[in-house]
Amino acid sequence: MAISELDLPIGVIAHSSADSQRQAELMADSIADALAYAVQTHGVASLVVSGGRSPIIFFEQLSTRDLNWSRVQISLADERWVPATDPASNEGLVRHHLLQNAASEAQLIGLYQPGGSLAQAAVLADQTLEQLQRPIDVLVLGMGNDGHTASLFPGNPALAHALRSDCPERCLPMQAPVEPQARLTMTYPLLACARMQCLAIQGADKLETLRTALAADPLQMPIRAFLHSPLEIYWCP
Numbered sequence: 001m002a003i004s005e006l007d008l009p010i011g012v013i014a015h016s017s018a019d020s021q022r023q024a025e026l027m028a029d030s031i032a033d034a035l036a037y038a039v040q041t042h043g044v045a046s047l048v049v050s051g052g053r054s055p056i057i058f059f060e061q062l063s064t065r066d067l068n069w070s071r072v073q074i075s076l077a078d079e080r081w082v083p084a085t086d087p088a089s090n091e092g093l094v095r096h097h098l099l100q101n102a103a104s105e106a107q108l109i110g111l112y113q114p115g116g117s118l119a120q121a122a123v124l125a126d127q128t129l130e131q132l133q134r135p136i137d138v139l140v141l142g143m144g145n146d147g148h149t150a151s152l153f154p155g156n157p158a159l160a161h162a163l164r165s166d167c168p169e170r171c172l173p174m175q176a177p178v179e180p181q182a183r184l185t186m187t188y189p190l191l192a193c194a195r196m197q198c199l200a201i202q203g204a205d206k207l208e209t210l211r212t213a214l215a216a217d218p219l220q221m222p223i224r225a226f227l228h229s230p231l232e233i234y235w236c237p
C-alpha cells in the first residue's frame, strides 16, 4: 500500500519518499525554511520535536541547515521521566543528534525535572514551558503502532483530559505501556496550535496503523486528534 491510497481529510498533505534518508532531507529542507521564515517575521522560532528512533537521521540533517539558530527554541513533545544522561532520554537524543553543527546554537527547553514525583515534575515542566514561543512554529510528531503520539497513550486515564481542546495544562504526567513508563507529555492545545504540523512515519506497518487511525476515535488512537489540516504526513517505505 502507498500513502496516496489513503483517504486523507481535506488539507492533510502527504509526502512520500523513496527511503528514510530522502525523507529526512525533504523534512529538513522544509522545516529549516519554516524556521528561517519565523525568525525573519517575528524574531524567534519555536520547534517541538518527538523522540523515538525514527527522527535521528532527520535531526542529523536539520542540524546542518543554515539559519539563525541562536533565535530558535527547541522543545520536546514528550519526555521519559529520566535524566538527560539516560539512554532513554528524548532530551539526550536531541542534544546528541540535533544540537550539533549549525544547530548547536539553538536554545533547548527540556521537559525533564527531577521533582519528588512525576506529578510534581509535570507541574515544573508546565512552568518551564511558559518561556516557549507560542503558537509553536513547527511541530514534528511520531506515531506508535498503537496510535499514540507524543506520550498520549490510548487507555490512559489522563488521556481524555490531555486531549481536551481547552486543556489548561501545557504538560501532564502520563504512564506509558512500555518502559520507561513514567512520561511527561505536552497536551493537545499546545501541540495543535503549531503553525506547521508534521507527522513522520516509516514502513508498511505505520501506514496500516495510520489507515486504521483515520476511522478511529482519538481516545482509542490519539494520533487521530491530529489528522486534520494543516498536517503534513511524511512517509517512506
Ligand SMILES: O=C(O)[C@H](O)[C@@H](O)[C@H](O)[C@H](O)COP(=O)(O)O
Residues within 6 Å of the ligand: 050, 051, 052, 053, 054, 055, 077, 078, 079, 080, 090, 141, 142, 143, 144, 148, 149, 150, 151
Ligand atoms: O518518546 C517517544 O517515544 C516519542 O515521542 C513517541 O511518541 C514516538 O514518536 C513514537 O513512539 C514513535 O517512535 P519511533 O519513531 O521510534 O517508531
